Amino acid sequence: MDYPYIRIQAQTSNEDQSLTVAVHVQSEFFPIDEAGLAQTVQQWLLDNVPQVTTTTAERREQAFPVTQLPSLP
Structure with missing residues (x-):
């Protein structure tokens, strides 16, 4: 399964310090501009956290292995 x-x-x-923010977006029926959302979060960090100097964003895939269940008797 991909997330x-x-x-x-x-x-x-x-x-010696950095921040990491993970934004999970899941929408089946409504289109969401993920790049725009990332830019908004980045700008919020720059505007509201005085220690933040720069930000970068990337879209990642996270896969979890799925184990098939045995058949019922």
Whole structure:
């Protein structure tokens, strides 16, 4: 099973600390602009977290193995 998500990395003014935000988007009937959503979250981080200096975003796929159940007798 695949579970895509947007991963946003934020660098801070302290080089030993960084932020990671994972945004899981699941919509079957409504189109969602994932790139626009990522940009909005990035801008919010820059505007509201004084320590954040830069951000990057990428869409990732996360796969979980699925084990088939045995047949019922």
